[in-house]
Amino acid sequence: MWNTEIIGTGMFAPPGVVTNNDLSTMMETSHDWIVQRSGIEERRWVAPEVTTTDLALEASLAAIKNAGIDKKEIDCILFATLSPDHEFPGNGCFLQPKLGLTDIPAIDVRQQCSGFLYGMSIADAFIRSGQYKTILLVGAEIHSKGLDKSTRGRDTAVLFGDGAGAIILRRKEVKDPSKDSHIMSTHLFAEGAGARELWIEGPGMNLGAERMNHQMIEENKQFPYMNGKKVFMNAIRRMCEATLLACETNKVKLENIELFLFHQANMRISQMVAQELKIPEEKVFSTIQKYGNTTAATLPIGMSEAVEAGRLKKGMLVASAVFGSGFTWGSSLYRW
């Protein structure tokens, strides 16, 4: 039976570091407020000429190199992002020629903070069905160009950052599931009733006669709106539920999971999930201090950095859980 192995990771963080103190020169906020509420110390912002596919290209090339494959072996691109270069076509279509590839399918995944995990699930299904053999899955975001950097937007502006991460997934025949690397399960969920609790309203086709006009801009419709408390509470509940479901499905005890790579929305969310599930702190790998919330890029950035730091090794049992706009959420259990 075919399964899916993650054979390479890569990431790219743009060089522009923006500290909490830098933000406090733009809006009424403070280093202490941001650290206490989110754990974030700094994030990266791109230069104006840089695009989301530029970040994705760097991360993808790093993943291809790390996997030790020829890029021509890639037979499908999955691109998770909420901040595409253009409204259409999707970013996968812009990334493909940048990688020097053609003809292979390029699919965008629009599931915000859950986008990368949704992408893992789609890739796993494609590979197990036999349709594709070697898939590039990339998560990349530029938030800095789309945030309200005045005091009005401070509740969201301090949380998000720019960055990209990628993995190569490949078909594998698993002989011993207790040892061989493979994705063991993915579970995906959405609750559309929460769609307006974390969203960007415009431009949009339901705004009347135009997708966007000056009045809508004055009303801030082009910036993210977030009901922080509601998102916070739902994220903890759903990430706990999804992690437990992954254990139950695979008949794995939570205490046997060796590393937890959670979506990096807020350090307090990860801490409360860990507390709720009684997961020891040292099993939770975090990158939010350095990068903030990079939405679809947080999981692959975490994978890359954990590998680099020697925290994620072949054969380890790993769980990921995510939550984001939509509301969307999910989990995956995999043997690395």
Ligand SMILES: CC(C)(COP(=O)(O)OP(=O)(O)OC[C@H]1O[C@@H](n2cnc3c(N)ncnc32)[C@H](O)[C@@H]1OP(=O)(O)O)[C@@H](O)C(=O)NCCC(=O)NCCS
């Ligand atoms: C946004 C968030 C950090 C706010 O934390 P909180 O504990 O709910 O905030 P509090 O209620 O304690 O404080 C809100 C106050 O801080 C102020 N505030 C908001 N952002 C601020 C900032 N960056 N700096 C200083 N003050 C800020 C608010 O204006 C409000 O002031 P008021 O009480 O005078 O009206 C928190 O709700 C959160 O993390 N939510 C989830 C966000 C998330 O993860 N989103 C992505 C999901 S994928």
